[in-house]
Amino acid sequence: MPAGPVPSHIRLHFHVRHTWTGDLVALVSHPEGDFVFLLDRPGDGLCSGDDVDCVFDDGAAHAAQDQCSAAPPAIGGEVRAVEVLDDLAGTNAAGQWTLWVWDDVAGDAGAVVRWCVELR
DSSP: OOOOOSSEEEEEEEEEEEOOGGHHHHHEOOOOOOEEEEEEEEGGGTOOOOOOEEEEEETTTSBGGGGOSSSSSSSEEEEBBSSSSSOSSSSOSSSSSSEEEEEETTTTTEEEEEEEEEEO
């Protein structure tokens, strides 16, 4: 693969419409195959709020897992992922990044509205 950017910091913009965000699990995978969990059933699966519209950043003051607003989005603003996003930094970032999002409990529906990886 041709040389690409080698970021020292990574942020991920993430917007999902979904009822009961406590059901969501999300991860992003790096072109070289490494991955980081972004969400893992926020609020121990008890976050009943709707939607996520946030920026995952390791420097954020609050963890996404601990956010659960009654008014949408349940998780918003700058938040930290479950795992360290910058663990994916420091290597060639060229290639296909993949976002995986799933509902770990039946009965709710949703969709990814948009997402993007910001390399710094």
